[in-house]
Amino acid sequence: MLKLNINGRPHQVDVEADTPLLWVLRDQLQLLGTKYGCGVGECGACTVHVDGEATRSCITPVSAVLGKKVRTIEGLAGKKALHPVQRAWIAHEVPQCGYCQPGMIMAAAALLEKNPKPSAAQIDAAMDNLCRCGTHQRVREAMAALASGEPSGGGRHGS
Amino acid sequence: MEASRRNFLKATLVLGGGLCLEFSFPLAAKTAAQAAPTEVSAWILIHPDDRVVVRIARSEMGQGTFTALAQLVAEELDCDWDRVSAEFASPNESLRRNRPWGPMLTGGSLGVRSSQDYVRRAGGAARAMLVAAAAARWQVDAAACSVERGVIRHAASKRSLRYGEVAAEAARLAPPSEVKLHEPKDWKIAGKSQHRFDIPDKVLGKPVFGVDAALPGMVHASIAQCPVFGGRLERVDSSAVDQLRGVKKVVRAGDFVAVIADSWWRADQALQKLKIEWDFGEYATASDASIMAMLREGLADDKLPQAKKSGDGASALASAARTLQAEYFSPYINHATMEPQTCTAWFKNDGTLELWTSTQDGEASLATAAKTAGLPPEKVEVHKMMLGGGFGRRGGSQDFVVQGVTIARALPGVPVKLMWSRAEDMQHGFYRPASLVRMTAGLDAEGRLIAMHSVIACPSILKVLMPEAMKTPIDFTAVRTLSDMPYNVPHQQVDYAQRNGHVPVGFWRAPGQQNAYYRECFIDEVAHATGKDPLALRLELLAPGDKNRAVLEAAAWAAAWSKPAAAGRHRGIAVSDGFGSYTAMVIEVSVSAKGEVKVHRAILAIDSGHVVNPDTCRAQAEGNIAFMLGATFHQENTVKDGRIVESNFHQFHLLGLGEMPQVEVLLVPSGGFWGGHGEPGALCVAPALCNAIFAATGRRIRSLPLKHHELRPA
Numbered sequence A: 001m002l003k004l005n006i007n008g009r010p011h012q013v014d015v016e017a018d019t020p021l022l023w024v025l026r027d028q029l030q031l032l033g034t035k036y037g038c039g040v041g042e043c044g045a046c047t048v049h050v051d052g053e054a055t056r057s058c059i060t061p062v063s064a065v066l067g068k069k070v071r072t073i074e075g076l077a078g079k080k081a082l083h084p085v086q087r088a089w090i091a092h093e094v095p096q097c098g099y100c101q102p103g104m105i106m107a108a109a110a111l112l113e114k115n116p117k118p119s120a121a122q123i124d125a126a127m128d129n130l131c132r133c134g135t136h137q138r139v140r141e142a143m144a145a146l147a148s149g150e151p152s153g154g155g156r157h158g159s
Numbered sequence B: 001m002e003a004s005r006r007n008f009l010k011a012t013l014v015l016g017g018g019l020c021l022e023f024s025f026p027l028a029a030k031t032a033a034q035a036a037p038t039e040v041s042a043w044i045l046i047h048p049d050d051r052v053v054v055r056i057a058r059s060e061m062g063q064g065t066f067t068a069l070a071q072l073v074a075e076e077l078d079c080d081w082d083r084v085s086a087e088f089a090s091p092n093e094s095l096r097r098n099r100p101w102g103p104m105l106t107g108g109s110l111g112v113r114s115s116q117d118y119v120r121r122a123g124g125a126a127r128a129m130l131v132a133a134a135a136a137r138w139q140v141d142a143a144a145c146s147v148e149r150g151v152i153r154h155a156a157s158k159r160s161l162r163y164g165e166v167a168a169e170a171a172r173l174a175p176p177s178e179v180k181l182h183e184p185k186d187w188k189i190a191g192k193s194q195h196r197f198d199i200p201d202k203v204l205g206k207p208v209f210g211v212d213a214a215l216p217g218m219v220h221a222s223i224a225q226c227p228v229f230g231g232r233l234e235r236v237d238s239s240a241v242d243q244l245r246g247v248k249k250v251v252r253a254g255d256f257v258a259v260i261a262d263s264w265w266r267a268d269q270a271l272q273k274l275k276i277e278w279d280f281g282e283y284a285t286a287s288d289a290s291i292m293a294m295l296r297e298g299l300a301d302d303k304l305p306q307a308k309k310s311g312d313g314a315s316a317l318a319s320a321a322r323t324l325q326a327e328y329f330s331p332y333i334n335h336a337t338m339e340p341q342t343c344t345a346w347f348k349n350d351g352t353l354e355l356w357t358s359t360q361d362g363e364a365s366l367a368t369a370a371k372t373a374g375l376p377p378e379k380v381e382v383h384k385m386m387l388g389g390g391f392g393r394r395g396g397s398q399d400f401v402v403q404g405v406t407i408a409r410a411l412p413g414v415p416v417k418l419m420w421s422r423a424e425d426m427q428h429g430f431y432r433p434a435s436l437v438r439m440t441a442g443l444d445a446e447g448r449l450i451a452m453h454s455v456i457a458c459p460s461i462l463k464v465l466m467p468e469a470m471k472t473p474i475d476f477t478a479v480r481t482l483s484d485m486p487y488n489v490p491h492q493q494v495d496y497a498q499r500n501g502h503v504p505v506g507f508w509r510a511p512g513q514q515n516a517y518y519r520e521c522f523i524d525e526v527a528h529a530t531g532k533d534p535l536a537l538r539l540e541l542l543a544p545g546d547k548n549r550a551v552l553e554a555a556a557w558a559a560a561w562s563k564p565a566a567a568g569r570h571r572g573i574a575v576s577d578g579f580g581s582y583t584a585m586v587i588e589v590s591v592s593a594k595g596e597v598k599v600h601r602a603i604l605a606i607d608s609g610h611v612v613n614p615d616t617c618r619a620q621a622e623g624n625i626a627f628m629l630g631a632t633f634h635q636e637n638t639v640k641d642g643r644i645v646e647s648n649f650h651q652f653h654l655l656g657l658g659e660m661p662q663v664e665v666l667l668v669p670s671g672g673f674w675g676g677h678g679e680p681g682a683l684c685v686a687p688a689l690c691n692a693i694f695a696a697t698g699r700r701i702r703s704l705p706l707k708h709h710e711l712r713p714a
Helices: A021-028 A084-091 A101-114 A120-126 A136-147 B002-012 B065-077 B091-096 B116-138 B163-171 B199-204 B264-273 B288-300 B313-319 B362-373 B399-408 B422-427 B461-465 B514-529 B534-541 B547-558 B614-633 B685-697
Strands: A002-006 A009-013 A047-050 A053-056 A069-071 B038-041 B044-046 B052-056 B084-088 B145-148 B151-154 B159-162 B219-225 B232-237 B247-253 B256-261 B275-279 B306-310 B322-330 B342-347 B353-357 B380-384 B416-419 B435-443 B449-458 B491-498 B570-578 B581-591 B597-607 B662-667
Touching: A021 A047, A021 B264, A047 A101, A053 A101, A084 A101, A084 A136, A084 B199, A101 A120, A101 A136, A101 B199, A120 A136, A136 B614, B038 B116, B038 B163, B044 B116, B044 B163, B052 B065, B065 B084, B065 B116, B091 B362, B091 B380, B116 B145, B116 B151, B116 B159, B116 B163, B151 B163, B159 B163, B219 B264, B219 B399, B219 B422, B232 B247, B232 B256, B247 B264, B247 B399, B256 B264, B256 B399, B288 B322, B288 B435, B288 B449, B288 B491, B306 B313, B313 B435, B313 B449, B313 B491, B322 B514, B342 B399, B353 B362, B353 B399, B362 B380, B362 B399, B399 B416, B435 B514, B449 B514, B514 B534, B514 B570, B514 B685, B534 B547, B534 B570, B547 B570, B547 B581, B547 B597, B547 B662, B570 B685, B581 B685, B597 B614, B597 B685, B614 B662, B614 B685
Parallel strands: A002 A069, B052 B084, B219 B416, B353 B380, B449 B491, B597 B662
Antiparallel strands: A002 A009, A047 A053, A047 A069, B038 B044, B044 B052, B145 B151, B151 B159, B219 B256, B232 B275, B247 B256, B306 B491, B322 B435, B342 B353, B342 B416, B435 B449, B570 B581, B581 B597
């Protein structure tokens, strides 16, 4: 049995130590928000936080997170309020199909925790998650609003 | 906007409020405390507390139809938009009730435009029934009653009733024979930017997608299909995996083998350990070169059917003072939806079959599942899940359903979730067709374009996916935009060489869009050859009143086309109608001395007649531009030894965040018709970009993707 700490809760799973964290989350723990997109760390749909670092869970063996704190999209919001990135994503209507967005949001949250006011260039460089629908413009808008400290990340429906 | 602000507040309060999408997982217990809603009509459920649920027949893949159709229903229902939610209509129920919701196919940018009339009538009919029920209770004339936000009032007696109070009585009334629809100019709910219903759940990571199906006792399957299209499975040695932990079964069928295990990872690991022998079939030596030779042979065929002939056709070229000729090529491109193909199937012990899948056509999924399982369709139910991208991949081809059902049949009574690996998804698509086109323009002594002859060699999508729709040798998706040019050219001819090859082709966002690239770049060549401004030439060729003119002028105005571009910047322009809408685009680039292209701005003007949700339409425009910039710069699927070479995103680049230009969208609806938004925004991207690169470098880009071209200024 491997002992994990996910979203502040202890879990025990009976899997091979080289099982990628992604599949422990999805198939063992039914935490289905974290997505499979490529399996090779290219697309970022599987991004979670491991001790606060944005981490591609599809290429992270579960053995590498023992004793560490894992946070998934399900654990991002507080008990009473959404995370500011989630609020901004809603206000800017960022998602289209939405499949890549949990990973995108986790990458955004990790970036902002390290650097609350990233420049446009820093946002472009740090956010290398892939999106097929083409939400790029709104990811940038939502991030720019968060970086500028707008309460609830501004929004598109103000007029 | 007040209503939108309230919806935003509503959206941010979803946390703790439960799913606003009602997917029917057996484990997802619905709250029993809520009283059952009344089905006023097939489209509309009303709860005693006035909450309205609108049933939606079309699929949701991020294009916003799930919300836009509800807006149209609510608009005519005159209910309180803040209390409206939506759910998918059931394909099985549709079958049993004689299709009260019409077709479920979601493609061709048709979701709103082809159902707007009957969904609005459904809203208006329900409103009339609710008013009639209130009037009957009060024993007054229904015409003396008014409705505002779901409250019916009789002014003379100062009485009022809420929709939730009369829904049960209304449901017993016959719908009115005639419904008068609101004029679009009077719209209160439609025509406004409303927050999409599906976004909060997606931002929270709720399990809304096909791959998120989770059922009691469910097991997982990973699949390997014959690497060469058309090949078969010969034999499989599974001795290395039969005893592996978690492995339940190895399923052999036709052109694939799948492993079922207790997690997808274990299934996929076992799959990699199988010793599989394939019969690669007759296409094992096919390559890019053989495909190009096939297309080139098509261009050389002198007995091709004509998709269009006007005036004297190609023979008019003989009398031209001058001719121009160019050949253009586009590669195969995969849809590469971020969610791979997936299907969960469960042969239940009561003899029924249930599916959970990401499909663009719930009815086709049901029919395919019934046929594959050998069950009467009435015994099959399909739960339509949110799609992790569609772009045409999950409609006409229901290959994932055939496989999901075939695999699950090996374990009766157990739900089996099939998900493709990325490599399977990349190498077993229904690709945008590769095509090769030769265009010849004839100019008179004054340099006027008098004749145009196009020869198109392109695989037929309809032949693969809808052979019954091929009534002539012409596949309209392969010839359109050239065969129906808005330009006034007196002598035109379009010949079509159907050359299919072995690579499956399919409806890829804006099918036939390659022809917009060819036509609009070739028109640019004509402008350059005759010393005309590319905008001026287009306007010269378009009739007064043609809606293509208005969008061209709008895009050119926004780009300040009449003034020189900023230093170091260069612009390209293109126009194309398609999918019911009219679009024009100006793209502005700079090109470094090393040949690096930076796209600074993309301006899209679009006239779709009416606009139901402006913000969603803008999002579709932005998405189309990112999608097509990625395709134009980077994407192709190449063929070697009969199989697709690219296996993952390292060989198939999507547009990076840093590559995205500033997008400006001009919604210029002129009224009187209904056009689409899911695809039209794709049409002008490649030509506007390539024309801008020509303006910057003097280099004509006659084949894609751009990554193969030297782009240093010539």
